[in-house]
Amino acid sequence: xxxxxxxxxxxxxxxxxxxxxxxxxxxxxxxxxxxxxxxxxxxxxxxxxxxxxxxxxxxxxxxxxxxxxxxxxxxxxxxxxxxxxxxxxxxxxxxxxxxxxxxxxxxxxxxxxxxxx
Amino acid sequence: xxxxxxxxxxxxxxxxxxxxxxxxxxxxxxxxxxxxxxxxxxxxxxxxxxxxxxxxxxxxxxxxxxxxxxxxxxxxxxxxxxxxxxxxxxxxxxxxxxxxxxxxxxxxxxxx
Numbered sequence: 001x002x003x004x005x006x007x008x009x010x011x012x013x014x015x016x017x018x019x020x021x022x023x024x025x026x027x028x029x030x031x032x033x034x035x036x037x038x039x040x041x042x043x044x045x046x047x048x049x050x051x052x053x054x055x056x057x058x059x060x061x062x063x064x065x066x067x068x069x070x071x072x073x074x075x076x077x078x079x080x081x082x083x084x085x086x087x088x089x090x091x092x093x094x095x096x097x098x099x100x101x102x103x104x105x106x107x108x109x110x111x112x113x114x115x116x117x
Numbered sequence: 118x119x120x121x122x123x124x125x126x127x128x129x130x131x132x133x134x135x136x137x138x139x140x141x142x143x144x145x146x147x148x149x150x151x152x153x154x155x156x157x158x159x160x161x162x163x164x165x166x167x168x169x170x171x172x173x174x175x176x177x178x179x180x181x182x183x184x185x186x187x188x189x190x191x192x193x194x195x196x197x198x199x200x201x202x203x204x205x206x207x208x209x210x211x212x213x214x215x216x217x218x219x220x221x222x223x224x225x226x227x228x229x
Contacts (some may be wrong), residue, residue: 013139034216043206043219093160095217106177106210106217108153108161 003027004096006109013084014117021079022111023094029074030096036108038091044059050077084116119144123207123220130227136194138223140181140207148209150174150190151185151217153191155204164192164205197227 003026013019019085023033032051048064050056050071058064066088070082077096081088091113095106126141130172142148149168153161165174179194183222190207 004160041222041224043222044214049216095161105151105163105166107163111158111160113158 002098002107004030004094004107004109006092006094006112007029008112009110010113010115012115012117016083016086018080018082019084019114021081021092021094021114023076023079023096023109025076025096025098025107028098028107030077030098031074032063032095032097033071033077034068034095035077035079036042036093038093038111040091044093047079052061081114086116089116118147119209119211119218121207121209121218121220123205123219125223127224127226130197130225132199132227132229133196134227136192136197136201136225138205138207138225140190140192140220141188142190142207142209144209144211146211148208148211151208151210152156152179152181152183152192153206153208153219154189155206155222157203161206197225199227199229201225202227 005024007022035047038044047062048056048058050069056069071077093111095108097106120143122141151166152164154164155161165176167174167183173182181190181192204222206222208217210217
């Protein structure tokens with residue numbers, strides 16, 4: 001149980017285009033989803049927290065107009081990188097949490113490698 | 118604020134060697150503590166966790182004990198395998214179920 005998927009796993013796009021990444025909880029309802037960014041050989045940086053049906057809460061320094069997050073259902077959250085530039089190239093990882101017995105545990109997706117040319 | 122400090126890597130060991138990766142934390146409340154593992158090109162997988170002082174988390178031969186007096190959660194394994202090569206992250210979350218705070222990660226390479 002507690003499986004989180006991400007799609008696509010890899011994406012290459014041209015500078016100036018927008019890219020959408022999906023994060024799905026496959027066998028549980030995710031009341032909260034988190035989006036992280038990871039640079040090579042570095043730790044995960046939390047970008048934003050989204051609760052189903054509410055606006056996402058962005059971490060300081062993260063541009064909300066550039067990284068659009070939608071959490072329209074209890075099983076799906078999307079991250080759209082708008083007008084992507086090469087510096088947006090990174091590994092994006094989502095995680096999901098449910099209102100269960102172990103509220104503290106987050107389940108992570110496999111990540112999406114974004115390369116902007 | 119909360120913080121997690123891991124021993125610096127990378128760590129290189131021979132197969133069957135003993136592993137210790139140190140982790141200490143700073144938190145205002147009573148956090149839950151986690152170790153996550155990330156294999157190359159993949160997301161994070163929960164390796165083990167402990168939710169209160171003196172709890173021992175264990176999985177796949179790895180162990181870590183929640184030490185409140187030393188604010189530590191060191192990861193240990195008695196005999197590592199090549200397949201254990203990965204990046205290991207120590208993390209905490211406060212009991213309110215808020216955000217995860219990660220350490221810097223420690224790259225482990227196990228040679229045959």
